[in-house]
Amino acid sequence: MTINKAYIRLLLWLSLAAISGGLALFSGLYLYLSPKLPAVETLRQVKLQTPLRVYSSDGVLIGEFGEKRRTPIAYEEAPEPFVQAILAAEDDRFYSHHGVDIKGLLRAASQLLQSGHIQTGGSTITMQVARNFFLTRKQTFTRKFNEILLALQIERELSKEEILELYMNKIYLGNRAYGIQAAAQAYYGKNINELNLAQLAMIAGLPKAPSAYNPIANPSRAMIRRNWILGRMLELEYIDNLTYQEALKEPVTASYHGSGLGLDAPYIAEMARKKTVDLFGEAAYTDGYQVYTTVSSELQSSAQQAVIKGLLTYDNRHGYRGPETSLPIIDAPTASAEFEATNTIDEQAQAEATEATVFSTEQLEAWQTALKSMPTYASLRAAVVTMAQGQELQVMTAYGQLINIDWNNGPSNAKPYISENRVGRAPKATEDFLSAGDVVRISEKSPDNWQLAQIPSAQAALVALNPDDGGIQALVGGLDFRQSHFNRATQAERQPGSNFKPFIYTAALENGLTPATVINDAPIVFDDASLESTWRPENASGKFFGPTRLRQALFKSRNLVSIRVLRTIGTGNAITGMSRFGFNEETLPHDLSLALGSHGVPPLQIATAYAVFANGGYQVEPYLIDQITDAEGQTLYQALPLTVCRECENQESDLATADNDTTIEQPELSAEQELQSLIDQEDSFVEAAPEPGIEEEPLSSDLETSEPLQPQRPIAPKVLDAKVAYIIDNMLRDVIKKGTGRRAQVLGRSDLAGKTGTTNGPKDAWFSGYNGHMVATTWLGFDQNLPLGRGEYGGSAALPIWIDFMRTALDGIPETVREQPDGLITVRIDPETGLRARPDNPDAIFEIFRTENAPTLEDDNSDTPAVYTEEESLPDELF
Known part of the structure; x- marks a missing residue:
């Protein structure tokens, strides 16, 4: 008895010593580690790494940039079943412990003693938060104590x-998805509150091992994990048995959903990204900035479709260039009534195939592997020919889908390309131009059709602006951004050809000429010592038409x-004053080639220039970004573009008047307009406090008020006399009514105006057109500056793209x-002479003049037409 008491006393002392030692050790560690611990309060101000997102003006996501996909949500936005699933999977005692679960730690310690290595860390959700925000994932005892x-x-x-x-x-859930909202988008293409219980449980199973339990990479393991979580939810009475059984029956429906863009507009998104990074630096990729552009998602979608359609239509006119490449055939095919069943080939297509050539499973899988490395451009998918016989053509996609192409859906009209001016005869059978193993492109006309x-070899661009403030409504820089990042709408400096003529004619109107002025359309030869050969300019038709009124010359593009x-x-x-249209006067050629648009300009610059005609003579500047906000929705940047204000006082330009035979001087800006011209129209900020790297413009004390200062848009200056603007607009409307742009009459509108443009070769095709609501420029050509082919003009190649876009825009x-x-x-007037018509002239037509330029009664007695002749000396160099 005495011995037992001694043992018990010893055991108690040993236990007390162990507890004391443990407490001493814990206290020592606390005293040592506690001062080094970060302040928990920082979690309240934590900035989760959130990507840069670019939106259209109507709130559609069109671009996302950043390594981590994350969309933070509030606790209240998380579905209750998901919270229950997370607790069941990670920490079912979360609401009963104070950050540390002793049972879990003891269990982890027991596993360590038994196995000799760490199996589970016994971490609670709170401990995981501590680790994710403040610590590394390295498994050490020191990190665990800190945790x-x-x-x-x-x-x-x-x-x-x-x-x-x-x-x-914060948690990483695979596929670049951080957080549950990003995971819901990545795996299901939905918001987290739109998922069913089985899908919520699937996502709740990912934190343990995102790679091992990924429902896309490992669907079977992911389902096991999901079902275990559902069982735990049943055990914890979060769900009843009926709900549990129904959730178990749900199949794995996860698939990769990319970035979840509402509209893929990469040229626009890249422009917005670059501008934002220029303003805010690398923080733009991580701090959750949201960029709101001026682009309409509907118009942008229409513009992209119009460019693709226009390029395909042009490309089809010039013949089929054959397969992109040919994939090797490993073994000889055999003939059979049915395709050999494989796990990789679409089963429905196999069942429908009869009397077809059969390739081995190894062959088909090799082709699929090769196809997966070939990107899709403009919805043109790569496919390999599996059968080409008679009028039958069958192809296979990268994922094993077998598709039969109807003879009339392309093969019957696959005339071989010979040159830009010639195509061969249409084939009589598919084997005439294709064989098994050839890689071709296919597009879906309609579901299952x-x-x-083929991928067009030419390129095109489109840009549309709001003429009243320069806001970009749509912009397409090429066929597909994935094919080429080069933005032809903003970077390609191409010769505009006749698209530039309206600016020459505007200068002519300002210098005393009128729409009725008659100019001789006759051969002209220029000799110049600086030229290697004599210059003999011609009309596009190669013909000459004699005396021609200025109006006719413009709409017929003479x-x-x-x-x-x-x-x-x-x-x-002519060059003086071109800056008001947005052109750099220093780069314009000071010779007569200027009349034919010989200098290179990007489409965006041309569209900006035409905006002056569209808005009645006001200068605007193009801009893309309307607003940038931070993750909390606070405005960091607000655009203040030049905006037309027709109702504002003193909007009339101070254009100096001149005699009919003198040059009109350029407008002098008022003091107010001079001040406005010094304002940075695009980089104006509205901030509560300055952001790092951004200078805040100080406000003078007399402007301080109790109300927040509201940004005021500067007024667009009047740069073109209203009378001249009206006349040139009227002349450009005739381009649509009876000139080179008359195809646009299909839109059934009387308020359209514009101008075609075609350069020598022809190598560039243009059309710029507008009404009071929209101005748009389209261009089509080759990056390599190759000829487009005989018969390709602005009216045939570029105008159809403009029409397709404007049909939606208007x-x-x-x-x-x-x-x-x-x-x-x-x-x-007399249409032959341009002079005032006599009352008895049956062919007389009406023409518009500025009062000071109208034909006088004295002209009635003149028998000589006012035709400009060749006797005048040349005042300028030719080139």
Whole structure:
């Protein structure tokens, strides 16, 4: 008895010593580690690494940039079944412990003693938050003690809901998805609150091992994990047995959903990304900035479709260039009534195939592997020919889908390309131009209706602006951004050809010429010592039409008349003032080639210039980004573009008037306009506090008020006399009514104006057109500056793209009625001479003049037409 008491006493002392030693050790570790621990309060201000997102003006996501996909959500936004699933999977005692679960730690310690290595860490959700935000994932005892200490601090300072919110937004869940909202988008293409119980349990199973339990990479293991979590939810009475059984029956429906973009507009997104990074640096990729552009998602989608359609249509006119490549055939095929069944080939297609050539499983899998490395461009998918016989063509996609192409869906019209001007005869059978193993492109005309296609070798661009403030409504820089990052809408400097003529004619109107001025359209030869050969400019048709009124010359795009017009007014006078249209006067050629648009300009610059015609004579500047906000929705950047204000006082330009035979001087800006011209129109900020790297413009004390300062858009200056603007617009409308742009009449509108453009070769095809609501420019050509082919003009290659876009852009928009300004007069003239018509002239037509330029009664007695002749000396160099 005495011995037993001694043992018990010894055991008690040993236990007390162990406890004391443990407490001493814990206290020592606490005293040593505690001062080094980060402040838990920082979790309240934590910035989760959130990607840069770019939106259209109507809130559609069109771009996302950043290594981590994350969309933070509040705890209240998380579905209750998901919270229950997470607790069942990770920490079912979360609401009963204070950051550390002793049972879990003892279990982890027991496993360590038994196995000799760490199997589970016994971490609670709170401990995981501590590790994810403050510590590394290296498994050491020191890190575990830090984790425990931090968890205890976190529980003291944050609520359970705040801890769960941090956890759900921070955890990595595979496929670049951080947080549950990003995971829902990545795996199911939905918001987290749109998922069913089985899908929620699937995501709840990912934190343990995102790679091992990934439902895309390892669907079987993911289902086992999901079902275990559902069982735990049943055990914890989160769900009943019926709900449990129904969830178990759900199949794995996860698939990769990319970035979840509402509209893929990469050229726009890249422009916005670059601008944002220029403003805010690398923080733009991680701090959750949201960029709101001026682009309409509907118009952008229409623009992209119009460019693709226009390029495919042009490409089809010039013949089929054959397969992209040919994949090797490993073994000889055999003939059979059915395809050999494999795990990789679409079963329905196998069942429908009869009397087809059969390739081995090894062959088909090798082809699929090769196809998967070939990207899809503009919805043109790569496919390999599996059968080409008679009028039958069968292809296989990268994922084993077998598709039969109808003979009339491309093969019957696959005339071989010979040159840009010639195509061969249409084939009589598919084996005439294709064989097994050839890689072709296919596109889906309608569901399950495919056609043979090819990637166009030409490129095109489109840019559309709001003429009243320069906001970009749509922009396409090429066929597909994945094919080429080069943005032809903003970077390609191409010769505009006749697309530039309206600016020459505007200068002519300002210098005393009128729409009725007659210019001789006749052969002209220029000799110049600086030229290697004599210059003999011609009209596109190669014909000459004699005396031609200025209006006719513009809508019929007569080159020789344009050259004589420029020679008459002088290149110096024509170039002076071109900056008001957005052109750099220093880069414009000071010779007569200017009349034919010989200098290179990008489509965006041309569209900006045409905006002056569209808005009645006001200068605007193009801009893309309307606003940038931070993750909390605070405005960091607000665009303040030049904006037309027709109702504002003192909007009339101070254009100096001149005699009919003198040059009109350029407008002098008022003091207010000079001040506005110094304002940075795009980089104006509205901030509560300056951001790093961004200078805040200080406000003078007399502007300080109790109300927040609202940004004011600067007024666009008037740069073109209203009378001249009205006349040139009227002339450009004739381009649509009876000139080179008359195809646009298919839109059934009377308020359209514009101009085609085609350069020598032809190598560049243009069309720029507008009404009061929209101005758009389209271009088509080769990056290598190759000829487009005989018969390819602005009206045949570029105008159809413009029409397809404007059909959507102007749908439901009322026609613009332009008010005629004071100082204009309509006069009956003789169409042959351009002079005022006699009352008895049956062929007389009406023409618009500025009052000071109208034909006088004295002209009635003149028998000589006012035709400009060749006797005048050349005032400028030719080149």
